[in-house]
Amino acid sequence: MTLVADAPASGPAPEAPIEAFTVTLIIRRFDPDVDDEPRWQDFDVQMFATDRILDALHKIKWEQDGSLTFRRSCAHGICGSDAMRINGRNRLACKTLIKDLDITKPIYVEAIKGLPLEKDLIVDMEPFFASYREVQPFLQSATEPPKDKERIQSVADRARFDDTTKCILCAACTSSCPVFWTDGQYFGPAAIVNAHRFIFDSRDEAASTRLDILNDKEGVWRCRTTFNCTDACPRGIQVTQAIAEVKQAIMRGKP
């Protein structure tokens, strides 16, 4: 069903009439070569209820305006390329179904906020990834694993950080955070989520280094618990909960 955008959009097929709707998208466009500042542009597209915003963007790009620029790769909620602000909330375009939106009104689509806007729906993700790298998001251990074996971990120890392993680095959380909008130096929820993933991993031995990094003035204490990140995360990660756990670990001095 989700591939419907590829089919010819000529009337419903005789054996299975599926209703198509005219949906208006108002997209915040910005072309650095011609625009001084972003502008809103509207497009009408024929959509099925089971289509997604990503399909609408494809239809616009392929049939109406080839200059529309956005990122996407997997189209199935895994690669994290297409976080954008849809009707005022951060979501993945590939996981936002037309039927879940009110199409009697236009749908507003714009780039995520707080990162430098490059073109249309594309922002410069580098500051976001720089914060991610800073928390050392990789397993560190001074001890050798058992010979020819993996590092053993109990089910309970694995469950301790299960939630934060699900992150796809889409930046929906970080760019929904009012603190991050006004203070780009703040590590942001995604970096803290990915630090949490290793801080609470029983096989890792660098928790105290990461806790030190996040005890910084621009670290976890910037969090004002607005829960925008938790509401925005397309993976359902309890982001604010993870940040609170890191705050507590810093106060305790250990994970």
Added chain:
Amino acid sequence: MAINTAGTMTPKRPAGTLYRGREGMWSWVLHRITGVAIFFFLLVHILDTSMVRISPEAYNAVISTYQNPIMGLGETALVAAIVYHAFNGIRIILIDLWSKGAKYQRVMFWVVMGLWVITMLGFAPRHLINVFSHVGGA
């Protein structure tokens, strides 16, 4: 077929739409507004109270300017702000320190609103009757 109506019914806020956050975001916006408001009140309050160091007459002169309905309404707003800030402050402390705090943050927000309404129902009528029964004399 899809018609490009580009440019016909467009702009509105070129800066982008307002982020549609939920209870968590708006509770924080209110917390900051009330926090800053309380701060400025305290600043003035320390100044007026310090008048007593100059002379009791000076203190009385300043305080008597507060005894009018406008200030009476202002006091109601101040109490409303402090009560919200205090209850929501406890909510934020629980989110940070209680292991289930983040899970119940939305429930706790509505509990804060409930406690705020109850407290204001106890305070506002009494206070406003007091303020307005003195209007035009006494």
